[in-house]
Amino acid sequence: MKRIATLICAAVLSTSAAAQQKLVNVYNWSDYIDPKLLDEFTRETGVKVVYDTYDSNETLEAKLLAGRSGYDVVAPSGTFLQRQIQAGLYQPLDRSRLANAKQLWPEIDARLAIYDPGNRYAVNYMWFTTGVAYDVAKIRARLGGASIDSWDIVFKPENIRKIADCGVYVLDSPEDVISVALRHLSLDPNTRNQNDVARATAHVQRIKPYVKKFHSSEYINALANGDICMAVGWAGDSFQARNRARDAGNGIEINYVIPKEGTLMSLDNFAIPKDAANLNEAYAFIDFMLRPANAARNTAVTNFANGVAASRPLVPLEILENKSVYPDDAVMKRLFTITSPDRSIQRFVTREWTRIKTGK
Numbered sequence: 001m002k003r004i005a006t007l008i009c010a011a012v013l014s015t016s017a018a019a020q021q022k023l024v025n026v027y028n029w030s031d032y033i034d035p036k037l038l039d040e041f042t043r044e045t046g047v048k049v050v051y052d053t054y055d056s057n058e059t060l061e062a063k064l065l066a067g068r069s070g071y072d073v074v075a076p077s078g079t080f081l082q083r084q085i086q087a088g089l090y091q092p093l094d095r096s097r098l099a100n101a102k103q104l105w106p107e108i109d110a111r112l113a114i115y116d117p118g119n120r121y122a123v124n125y126m127w128f129t130t131g132v133a134y135d136v137a138k139i140r141a142r143l144g145g146a147s148i149d150s151w152d153i154v155f156k157p158e159n160i161r162k163i164a165d166c167g168v169y170v171l172d173s174p175e176d177v178i179s180v181a182l183r184h185l186s187l188d189p190n191t192r193n194q195n196d197v198a199r200a201t202a203h204v205q206r207i208k209p210y211v212k213k214f215h216s217s218e219y220i221n222a223l224a225n226g227d228i229c230m231a232v233g234w235a236g237d238s239f240q241a242r243n244r245a246r247d248a249g250n251g252i253e254i255n256y257v258i259p260k261e262g263t264l265m266s267l268d269n270f271a272i273p274k275d276a277a278n279l280n281e282a283y284a285f286i287d288f289m290l291r292p293a294n295a296a297r298n299t300a301v302t303n304f305a306n307g308v309a310a311s312r313p314l315v316p317l318e319i320l321e322n323k324s325v326y327p328d329d330a331v332m333k334r335l336f337t338i339t340s341p342d343r344s345i346q347r348f349v350t351r352e353w354t355r356i357k358t359g360k
């Protein structure tokens, strides 16, 4: 009897402890945070972070559309945010609960407003370009001294054919790859013309035989340990690959370029799903990450530029002066942004992308 009483007592205690344990469920991109900040957030606020990651907007969207995702904070990119706001998946943000939002970067806020008019539903977390990451020595060995400064290296079969043997990965992100293919074809990356999009998907299809894998996160380690020699990837991830190779001391030198034809600039943004259960904690988490010192630390670890203007003096100089991470005006002029395509183009792209990947 005593034993049962003790058990009941323990159960009651642990239930009440669980009830008191405040938590926040965060769903963010992989390799996109200084992990130490998660512990520091918990120490400071008492809120436990249940942290889960993804590497594609499509994955995030599928969870949100399925309903009751269980997440309190998510980080969609601009075009997805745009259509998800329209689909009623988010709640408006109460800026009075985000003291650090005052320190956001006005130019970045303005770009975000294209997707989120009036900046009502989201705050920018990170922003970046899509470009070409490559192993300097292996590419030189295959292409000679030719400078790597054009999307030609990816989209001209006569080039990529020569590098296929050392391994090429391409982002599993139709938005990124099709928009840069359109740009390479001198077509409007924002086109609403299905024939243009079809030309771009055919452009990608042509290089498919030389692509080892379409994947949006494995290229960091694959580049760093020499499994592949080129990736169409995101800026910060590419510099993480460079740093991992340097840390390993394996002699591999990774470079990242924004091709001269220009490229896509994207924004990833914190938003709170409509059905978030832990609202106070969601605000506390977002505000903590917007604190300039913390935003700078996330940039220092991830090599992605963050959306907090006031963090810039705290960002390591090597990153701040890297024009592929913090583009200057001249580089900025070569960047384009896109908005969410209409449904019929979306459906077409999804179908074609599957065809490209599966070869069917």
Ligand code: N2P
Residues within 6 Å of the ligand: 029, 030, 031, 032, 077, 128, 234, 237, 268
């Ligand atoms: C983080 C990748 C984030 C950029 N590894 C793509 N949204």
